[in-house]
Amino acid sequence: MQCIHNGFGLELLKEDLPGPAYAQRFIEEMLSLGVEALLNTMVMDITPNRHLFVSSKAHGYVEIEARAIVLAMGCRERTRSQIRIPGMRPNGVYTAGTAQRWVNVEGYMPSKNVVILGSGDIGMIMARRLTFEGAKVERVLEIQSYLSGLSRNLVQCLQDYNIPLQLNHTVKRIMGKNRVEAVEAVQVDEKWNFIPGTEEIIPCDTLLLSVGLIPENELxxxxxxxxxxxxxxxxxxxxxxxxxxxxxxxxxxxxxxxxxxxxxxxxxxxxxxxxxxxxxxxxxxxxxxxxxxxxxxxxxxxxxxxxxxxxxxxxxxxxxxxxxxxxxxxxxxxxxxxxxxxxxxxxxxxxxxxxxxxxxxxxxxxxxxxxxxxxxxxx
Amino acid sequence: MAEEVNLICTACPQGCTLTAVIENGEVIEVLGYNCKKGIAYGIEEIKDPRRMVATTVKVKNGFHPLVPVYTDKPVPKPLIPKVLEEVRKVELTAPVKVNTVVLENVLDTGVNVITSRDMPTKA
Incomplete structure (x- = not known):
């Protein structure tokens, strides 16, 4: 629902839909088939013989005996802790998806000047989205020598708005005491070692992370x-x-x-x-x-x-x-x-x-x- | 003198690398496409580049403070900032249904701006 950009459904429905409209098709189909859904409900545990322990405000504590289960928990974003960026720990370091939720659903603007680390699709899409809402996206930095998202997003999210992308670059250090004040960018060699002398301090108030997704498999x-x-x-x-x-x-x-x-x-x-x-x-x-x-x-x-x-x-x-x-x-x-x-x-x-x-x-x-x-x- | 411009097709997620061959300001050939959409993209991207635009509008008394909207057809790229400016002036009141037109024929482009989801009232 927070993915309000277009591009959904091109393969399956032969239509160019935004995320919410794509989702709505399947919601309506499900409702018309009479499938029962427990919303705002959490599965706390699943046993190997398919016994589920479930809890929600509306239904309380429920146990379900399932003959078959489809796991569809999706994935979550990698965060600062998982890529270990050195430096200060101020406010203003968010995952791209968090910023997306704020801007598109809740109506909060997280920044004026942004650096984005990682060239994942959500990061590039947020570069365009924040530009639409009046922010300046200073740079997208990608540690790999190639784009990690789709090429079409390089064109329609970065190049269209003259947002520079630097491959073989990463963040060496985050600066700022209470709020992000700048990041120190650096070029890396093929083994991802920092190349001395290539450091550049980029003033900004926010660092967005688009550095990969992890399938969600705790259950x-x-x-x-x-x-x-x-x-x-x-x-x-x-x-x-x-x-x-x-x-x-x-x-x-x-x-x-x-x-x-x-x-x-x-x-x-x-x-x-x-x-x-x-x-x-x-x-x-x-x-x-x-x-x-x-x-x-x-x-x-x-x-x-x-x-x-x-x-x-x-x-x-x-x-x-x-x-x-x-x-x-x-x-x-x-x-x-x-x-x-x-x-x-x-x-x-x-x-x-x-x-x-x-x-x-x-x-x-x-x-x-x-x-x-x-x-x-x-x- | 023919001039060659390299493009990445955005018509679908494949992102094919195209080359548009231009002579006297006209695209005379598109190379590198894998489907018909690629030819059309190559010609349009040189002559009249267009993009779908998705953003949000304010909604009063809604379950969320914003409702997502999008253009029902691509708009000329140079007009995007002005389209956004027009959309920013709109304010709706919940409940709102999906596919509601919030701006008709925006800036005389023949394009409507429509909602992309239902927005119920605040619980």
Whole structure:
């Protein structure tokens, strides 16, 4: 609801909607189907046999016995503590999402002069939003040598308003006693070491952080769900089922997406599979093989797949690359010896998720495999 | 003499790298596109760049003090500050429904500014 900018629904609905309008479509669909929702309600614990302990002001303390669960807690922002910025600890250091909530929902303006650390999408979108509301965005600093958000946001949020972006730069120190007065920016080498002599003091009253998102899995851990240290989310199969039978997970709780449309699609799939599980339609005789991240691939979701699913339908694999390659590449799926399928891309960038489909017609090849690896190679 | 301008397409999240070939002020060719939207973007971005604009307006007696709004079509880029100025003058009273027009034909652009969510009254 705080994401009031456009760009939602382009893939799924073929419309360019703001966040609240996109959300409203699904709220209305849910209400028209008669789905019961407990709002302002917190799940305090989930057991591995799917018993939920729930609490809310309206309903009090409730226990629910679920036949299937879809975890959809989303993700949270990394904060100052997680990136350990030295210096003073004044007021005026916020995550981009916090500032977004204040500006777009609650009607508070957090700053006049802003420096943004990190080139995530929310940071770039807030650069434009704060400019609209009269603030001066001095600089966006990105420690990596490439943009971490979408290229379209570089154009329509930064370049349109002449907001400078400095790659290979970070904040060395925050200055100011009660309120932020300045940050000291510095250039870094390829190992992220500060380069002496490149320091620059940028006066500002606010530092916004857009330095990554973490899947929110405190509840998943309690339920015995195993987490992948690379994605920060559960290990899932092609139906988005976790290692705990009957517990599924979908969206940013599994891995951080760029596009809400794909989050919604993951939700459709996990919801369908959870419903099938609940009415005992799931095939118990799974023949799983692992999916492995190969050359220039950081991770692949799902982590494993049931070969029998592929006999019936296509399976979409989603991944992030380790390094940008600004030239045509092949995304190749192979079993160690033989190529199963490959897809051309004009380039790959860490900020932009890569997908490749395994098709039902690949079943013959995949059924012989003990595992699949995805490599990305220049064409 | 043809001139080449590199662009990043913003028509969808793919962010394709385009090259617009310009001769005598006219775009004669767009290179690097992956779909029809890319050609249209390349031409428009040179001749008449446009953007969707999303912001908020004040709402009295609402569950929140602001209601989000957006332009129902892209507006010419140079007009964005003036559009924002017009939107800033608007004040609504809750309850407000989604898709309510809050500014009709803003600055004669043929574009309406509409709400993007319901805003119920204060509980």
């Amino acid at each position: 998943s851990r309690k339920a015995g769900v195993k987490l992948d240290p690379i994605t920060g989310g559960p290990y899932v199969d092609e139906t988005f089922q976790t290692n705990v039978p009957g517990i599924f997970a979908a969206g940013n709780v599994v891995h951080v997406y760029d596009l809400v449309d794909w989050v919604s699609e993951a939700g459709f799939e996990a919801g369908k599979r959870a419903a099938q599980y609940a009415i005992s339609l799931r095939n118990a005789e799974a023949r799983y093989i692992p999916l492995k991240a190969g050359k220039n691939v950081r991770y692949v979701v799902p982590h494993k797949l049931d070969k029998s699913t592929l006999a019936q339908e296509d399976i979409r694999l989603q991944m992030r690359v380790t390094q940008p390659i600004e030239q045509p590449v092949w995304v190749e799926v192979h079993d160690g010896e033989n190529l199963v399928t490959r897809k051309p891309e004009k380039y790959v960038r860490p900020g932009e998720m890569v997908t490749v489909k395994l098709r039902a017609k690949n079943y013959a090849d995949v059924s012989k495999a003990n595992g699949l690896t995805i490599d990305i190679n220049p064409r």
